[in-house]
Amino acid sequence: MSITRDAVLDVLKSVADPVGGKDIVSAGIVRALTVEGGTVRFVLEIDPARAQRMEPARAEAEARLRALPGVDTVSVVMTAHSAAPQPPDLKGGARPKPQGPEKVPGVERIVAIASGKGGVGKSTVAANLAVALAAEGRRVGLLDADVYGPSQPRMLGVSGRPASPDGKTILPLRNHGVTLMSLGLLTQEDEAVVWRGPMLMGALQQMLFQVQWGALDILLVDLPPGTGDVQMTLAQKAEVTGAIIVSTPQDIALLDARKGIDMFRKMGTPILGMIENMAVHICSNCGHEEHIFGHGGVRAEAARLGVPLLAEIPLHLDIRTASDGGAPVVASKAASPQARAFRELARRLVAEGLA
Numbered sequence: 001m002s003i004t005r006d007a008v009l010d011v012l013k014s015v016a017d018p019v020g021g022k023d024i025v026s027a028g029i030v031r032a033l034t035v036e037g038g039t040v041r042f043v044l045e046i047d048p049a050r051a052q053r054m055e056p057a058r059a060e061a062e063a064r065l066r067a068l069p070g071v072d073t074v075s076v077v078m079t080a081h082s083a084a085p086q087p088p089d090l091k092g093g094a095r096p097k098p099q100g101p102e103k104v105p106g107v108e109r110i111v112a113i114a115s116g117k118g119g120v121g122k123s124t125v126a127a128n129l130a131v132a133l134a135a136e137g138r139r140v141g142l143l144d145a146d147v148y149g150p151s152q153p154r155m156l157g158v159s160g161r162p163a164s165p166d167g168k169t170i171l172p173l174r175n176h177g178v179t180l181m182s183l184g185l186l187t188q189e190d191e192a193v194v195w196r197g198p199m200l201m202g203a204l205q206q207m208l209f210q211v212q213w214g215a216l217d218i219l220l221v222d223l224p225p226g227t228g229d230v231q232m233t234l235a236q237k238a239e240v241t242g243a244i245i246v247s248t249p250q251d252i253a254l255l256d257a258r259k260g261i262d263m264f265r266k267m268g269t270p271i272l273g274m275i276e277n278m279a280v281h282i283c284s285n286c287g288h289e290e291h292i293f294g295h296g297g298v299r300a301e302a303a304r305l306g307v308p309l310l311a312e313i314p315l316h317l318d319i320r321t322a323s324d325g326g327a328p329v330v331a332s333k334a335a336s337p338q339a340r341a342f343r344e345l346a347r348r349l350v351a352e353g354l355a
Ligand SMILES: Nc1ncnc2c1ncn2[C@@H]1O[C@H](COP(=O)(O)OP(=O)(O)OP(=O)(O)O)[C@@H](O)[C@H]1O
Pocket: 115, 117, 118, 119, 120, 121, 122, 123, 124, 125, 146, 149, 151, 224, 225, 277, 278, 313, 314, 315, 316, 317, 318, 319, 320, 321, 323, 324
């Protein structure tokens, strides 16, 4: 039995806001609520000064939701609604100015990789596209901003904490020709992947402006799934060239992708196109091709929205095992048809001046 969004909201309405006296839903601080199967995710948008007083409410909301039948996982992230505080271990430095989107120094283009829902392969596409662009000779950065589960360090086979010799700027890591920084690298490996402090927005700004990206032709930003504060902060703080939406052919994923597209349009971020992932299954034994999740849905949706379908990526065991092993398929099986789909995507973006 899966839980409904209304049932989740009912539970949250029973949790008091320790500051305003109302419940947390009426207080308007529950944001970006997504319910997918047994996974409930939302953001508590709060004044950073109230973080400690809000913690019991966060814990209560989490515990009550966990107790609901049909709920397996609950992720609650507290974010600052106004000022952007610093993550704890950096002393500040080149603080970004609060007004308007800015250019990240040395970075020619910023392209967001987004999806309407989780698990459609957004991070896999971002990692392989980054490696494929590097193979085309582009100077590529990858910023993993997926707060719910930063996966790029594992996919690109980097570990360890990035250094900050001067306490002001952060040195990114590098592998497979890609310069990488991940929110996940700011937390300890054994820490929960959920950001429990109102530090998220500040952390994203630091990732953009305090990481020594060097000269880049393109910085790919792997966003969290859905529409939410990270997407908004990115568009507000940085000059984003555009967004690429990854979707599977399933209708439900398409519907969610539509919501993501609407949000980017509202923020004035151009949609560069869509990518269909898991388009066709290629059997790793016999090479037989099968459209497990249907076919053509993303192409039709892209046409309806008037944006190009940039690539159709097959569903193939190699793509998963390569990512799990820390060397994306473009790096580990460069000549395979599954790598070719990413290489062609990279060449297309370069040819169109988008990368
Ligand atoms: N084309 C593909 N073929 C085979 N496996 C794939 C493919 N794309 C993604 N996967 C696998 O599907 C799983 C989910 O992919 P991934 O983590 O990239 O999704 P995501 O959209 O970034 O999810 P989330 O945002 O929830 O982290 C991973 O195990 C990944 O290896």
